[in-house]
Amino acid sequence: MPRALKPCSTPGCPELVRTGRCSTCTGQAEQQRGTAAQRGYGARHRRRFRTRVLQRNPLCVCVDTSHDHGTQCLRPSTVADHHPRSRRELEAAGLDPNDPAYGRGLCKGCHDRHTAAAQPGGWNQAR
Structure with missing residues:
Protein backbone atom coordinates (compact mmCIF):
# COMPACT_ATOMS: atom_id res chain seq x y z
CA MET A 1 0.00 0.00 0.00
CA PRO A 2 1.53 3.38 -1.00
CA ARG A 3 2.30 5.92 1.68
CA ALA A 4 0.06 8.94 2.09
CA LEU A 5 1.36 12.27 0.86
CA LYS A 6 2.72 14.69 3.46
CA PRO A 7 4.51 18.06 3.32
CA CYS A 8 8.20 18.15 2.38
CA SER A 9 10.43 17.91 5.48
CA THR A 10 12.08 21.27 4.67
CA PRO A 11 10.49 23.88 6.96
CA GLY A 12 8.13 26.15 5.02
CA CYS A 13 7.99 24.03 1.84
CA PRO A 14 4.37 23.19 0.95
CA GLU A 15 5.22 20.51 -1.67
CA LEU A 16 3.59 17.13 -0.97
CA VAL A 17 5.82 14.03 -1.03
CA ARG A 18 5.61 10.41 0.05
CA THR A 19 8.69 10.68 2.27
CA GLY A 20 11.49 13.15 3.06
CA ARG A 21 12.14 16.18 0.88
CA CYS A 22 10.74 17.23 -2.48
CA SER A 23 13.07 17.12 -5.49
CA THR A 24 13.63 20.91 -5.44
CA CYS A 25 14.66 20.97 -1.76
CA THR A 26 16.81 17.86 -2.20
CA GLY A 27 18.67 19.51 -5.09
CA GLN A 28 19.23 22.71 -3.09
CA ALA A 29 20.51 20.75 -0.09
CA GLU A 30 22.92 18.74 -2.25
CA GLN A 31 24.25 21.93 -3.83
CA GLN A 32 24.83 23.46 -0.40
CA ARG A 33 26.52 20.29 0.83
CA GLY A 34 29.18 20.31 -1.90
CA THR A 35 30.96 17.47 -3.62
CA ALA A 36 32.77 14.71 -1.77
CA ALA A 37 36.12 16.26 -2.73
CA GLN A 38 35.00 19.68 -1.44
CA ARG A 39 34.11 18.03 1.90
CA GLY A 40 37.56 16.41 2.17
Whole structure:
Protein backbone atom coordinates (compact mmCIF):
# COMPACT_ATOMS: atom_id res chain seq x y z
CA MET A 1 0.00 0.00 0.00
CA PRO A 2 1.53 3.38 -1.00
CA ARG A 3 2.30 5.92 1.68
CA ALA A 4 0.06 8.94 2.09
CA LEU A 5 1.36 12.27 0.86
CA LYS A 6 2.72 14.69 3.46
CA PRO A 7 4.51 18.06 3.32
CA CYS A 8 8.20 18.15 2.38
CA SER A 9 10.43 17.91 5.48
CA THR A 10 12.08 21.27 4.67
CA PRO A 11 10.49 23.88 6.96
CA GLY A 12 8.13 26.15 5.02
CA CYS A 13 7.99 24.03 1.84
CA PRO A 14 4.37 23.19 0.95
CA GLU A 15 5.22 20.51 -1.67
CA LEU A 16 3.59 17.13 -0.97
CA VAL A 17 5.82 14.03 -1.03
CA ARG A 18 5.61 10.41 0.05
CA THR A 19 8.69 10.68 2.27
CA GLY A 20 11.49 13.15 3.06
CA ARG A 21 12.14 16.18 0.88
CA CYS A 22 10.74 17.23 -2.48
CA SER A 23 13.07 17.12 -5.49
CA THR A 24 13.63 20.91 -5.44
CA CYS A 25 14.66 20.97 -1.76
CA THR A 26 16.81 17.86 -2.20
CA GLY A 27 18.67 19.51 -5.09
CA GLN A 28 19.23 22.71 -3.09
CA ALA A 29 20.51 20.75 -0.09
CA GLU A 30 22.92 18.74 -2.25
CA GLN A 31 24.25 21.93 -3.83
CA GLN A 32 24.83 23.46 -0.40
CA ARG A 33 26.52 20.29 0.83
CA GLY A 34 29.18 20.31 -1.90
CA THR A 35 30.96 17.47 -3.62
CA ALA A 36 32.77 14.71 -1.77
CA ALA A 37 36.12 16.26 -2.73
CA GLN A 38 35.00 19.68 -1.44
CA ARG A 39 34.11 18.03 1.90
CA GLY A 40 37.56 16.41 2.17
CA TYR A 41 36.81 12.97 0.74
CA GLY A 42 38.90 13.22 -2.44
CA ALA A 43 41.69 11.05 -3.86
CA ARG A 44 44.05 11.65 -0.91
CA HIS A 45 41.37 10.49 1.52
CA ARG A 46 40.58 7.38 -0.51
CA ARG A 47 44.24 6.50 -1.00
CA ARG A 48 45.47 7.15 2.50
CA PHE A 49 42.52 6.72 4.87
CA ARG A 50 39.91 4.48 3.26
CA THR A 51 42.26 1.93 1.69
CA ARG A 52 44.36 1.48 4.83
CA VAL A 53 41.41 1.31 7.23
CA LEU A 54 39.67 -1.35 5.13
CA GLN A 55 42.93 -3.32 4.82
CA ARG A 56 43.32 -3.24 8.61
CA ASN A 57 39.64 -4.08 9.27
CA PRO A 58 38.40 -6.33 6.43
CA LEU A 59 35.44 -7.35 8.63
CA CYS A 60 33.03 -4.93 10.31
CA VAL A 61 34.26 -4.15 13.83
CA CYS A 62 30.86 -2.89 15.02
CA VAL A 63 29.73 -4.32 18.33
CA ASP A 64 25.97 -4.53 17.92
CA THR A 65 23.71 -6.92 19.76
CA SER A 66 20.99 -6.67 17.08
CA HIS A 67 22.92 -9.08 14.82
CA ASP A 68 21.99 -12.76 14.94
CA HIS A 69 25.59 -13.97 15.17
CA GLY A 70 26.66 -12.42 18.45
CA THR A 71 28.06 -9.13 19.54
CA GLN A 72 30.34 -8.36 16.59
CA CYS A 73 28.87 -7.87 13.12
CA LEU A 74 31.65 -9.62 11.13
CA ARG A 75 30.19 -8.68 7.72
CA PRO A 76 32.71 -7.45 5.11
CA SER A 77 33.75 -3.84 5.78
CA THR A 78 32.82 -1.48 2.96
CA VAL A 79 32.97 1.89 4.77
CA ALA A 80 35.95 3.51 6.48
CA ASP A 81 34.39 5.38 9.41
CA HIS A 82 36.11 8.11 11.44
CA HIS A 83 36.06 6.89 15.05
CA PRO A 84 35.98 7.79 17.93
CA ARG A 85 36.11 11.40 16.69
CA SER A 86 34.35 12.66 13.57
CA ARG A 87 36.23 14.20 10.66
CA ARG A 88 35.05 17.66 11.79
CA GLU A 89 36.29 17.07 15.35
CA LEU A 90 39.70 15.90 14.10
CA GLU A 91 40.06 18.99 11.88
CA ALA A 92 39.01 21.29 14.74
CA ALA A 93 41.64 19.70 16.99
CA GLY A 94 44.34 20.27 14.35
CA LEU A 95 44.73 16.54 13.70
CA ASP A 96 45.02 14.87 10.29
CA PRO A 97 41.60 13.40 9.44
CA ASN A 98 43.23 11.21 6.76
CA ASP A 99 45.36 9.35 9.34
CA PRO A 100 44.11 5.73 9.36
CA ALA A 101 44.66 5.60 13.13
CA TYR A 102 41.42 7.60 13.47
CA GLY A 103 39.29 5.11 11.56
CA ARG A 104 37.53 1.77 11.73
CA GLY A 105 36.03 -0.52 9.09
CA LEU A 106 32.26 -0.98 9.11
CA CYS A 107 29.65 -2.57 6.86
CA LYS A 108 27.19 -0.12 5.30
CA GLY A 109 24.32 -1.10 7.62
CA CYS A 110 26.33 -0.53 10.80
CA HIS A 111 27.76 2.74 9.43
CA ASP A 112 24.27 4.01 8.56
CA ARG A 113 22.95 3.09 12.04
CA HIS A 114 25.92 4.74 13.76
CA THR A 115 25.62 7.90 11.66
CA ALA A 116 21.88 8.16 12.31
CA ALA A 117 22.48 7.92 16.07
CA ALA A 118 25.50 10.25 16.16
CA GLN A 119 24.04 12.87 13.81
CA PRO A 120 20.31 12.83 14.62
CA GLY A 121 19.46 15.96 12.62
CA GLY A 122 21.20 14.80 9.47
CA TRP A 123 24.38 16.16 7.94
CA ASN A 124 23.08 19.72 7.65
CA GLN A 125 22.00 19.94 11.31
CA ALA A 126 25.59 19.98 12.63
CA ARG A 127 26.60 23.04 10.58
